[in-house]
Amino acid sequence: MKLVIGIVRPEQANQVLEALHRAEVRGFSMSRVQGHGGEVERVETYRGTTVQMGLSEKVRFEVAVSDSFVDKAVAAICEGGRTGEVGDGKIFVVPLDHAVRIRTGDSDEGAVTPVSR
């Protein structure tokens, strides 16, 4: 059981969603974050004030999956998030100690496996 964290460009977020859907990865959360990787800065000017934007808008996906879905989730985020330019983001896979589905109290593998309604 792993937590897959994918940080991608906001403009690629919809592609990532589509790719996750195709990979049948159903449960995840996403949030807007700001980050900095190796991308060249954007320089913006506001009425004479010129600034270098050190942080870029990113979208962070968090997907808790059973071991058999880790590769699929990683591949889907890669596929959806890639443009080939610097700044496409990163994926981190971290171990997950424990998971609980609040509605039923199911834990661990049962909690991260989607149930059919």
Added chain:
Amino acid sequence: MNTGIDTGDTAWMLIATALVLMMTPALGLFYAGLVRSKNTLNTFMMSIAAIAVATVTWAAVGYSLAFDGSGDLIGGLGNAFLQGVDFAPREGTAIPELVFFAFQATFCIITVALVSGAVVERMRFGAFLVFAALWSVLVYAVLAHWAFGGGWLISGGTLDFAGGVPVEMASGFSALAAALVVGARKEWGRQALLPHNAVYVLLGAGLLWFGWFGFNGGSGFSTGDPSVLAFTNTLLCPACTLVVWFALDLIRGRKVTAIGAATAIIVGCVAITPAGGYVSPGWAMLLGALAALPSYAIIVWRTRTRVDETLDVLAAHGTAGFFGILFIGFFAQADWNGVSDGLFYGNAAQLGDQALAALAAPIYAFVVTFVLLKLIGAVMPLRASDREEAMGMDVVQHGEEAYVTGEGAILLLPDDVGKVAVPVADPG
């Protein structure tokens, strides 16, 4: 003061001109709310750019081509570069020609801005500036001459009170051509591309309606009966469009939508634009109610097509303008307008004159815009790259963002500006 000037008329026309100029930033706000947040400024700036570009082209040649002389197809160059435009009354009015010029300039400006709705979120700003300059002369000024300035439509008897031909049908059908030439946004038809701020949309529509009292109410160039009639019809007609739009929304989706309401305001104002000073208040209300139907149908149908005419300029302006122009042919009433009756009052010829305008203006606007954009596209790219489109036009075209937080922004002192940007934290 020159003889032949009416102070009351002039006072009203000065205010009306300011009201119409305000409509262009209002349109910018309306359009900005309808696009995604990353394109807010670019979309708004296309309207601001219309004020810049169209005012200059209008002063240079546009006004003259539209309003100098009564040639069938195009005016002369006698008023080019404002030559002879002074305090003397404009022929047929009791206001100084300078005011008449400024009032007409605001019409040219907003029409150029309207067309931008077809190409937002992907057209390059530079290409739009070139397009705006040429379109304001080749399409707007020509159609303004046909309908207002003594050209073949007005001299043939077509009634167009405030611009069903040069403003509404011209922008609507040009928008269709522009959408076809520039092409759809890259995600069009695959992903939901939603409005990012419905409050801007409602506020923009409300300010447009407010300005429209100057647009229609000023198009009689006086404080006389036609202006008064058009002014009040500008209240009645859009209100009826709103009511019918609510009903259509309820029938289709069981909910009355805010962006639908904003659209209905525009559709109602457009429909009464050509007819304002020619139909009775009662018929204006019917016009508002009926005009909702074709525009609503086209908006529903358009999203199922491959055509990404992004902000529905054709449905709101082209279609409602077409409908309003034809409506005059049926319900114009000499008792109210002192000019002509429509078919319903026994004058079938008026309907013929209106139908001619409803045919000629869309064809001219579509064809010229299509060819013009193809030509501009041959010398410069019309649209941003896919990568730039994904990043958003605000950062790419203007180097600014609408909703900048300032987090992570490093102030560059004047000495640093122009040096190569370097990563602040090299990840090694």
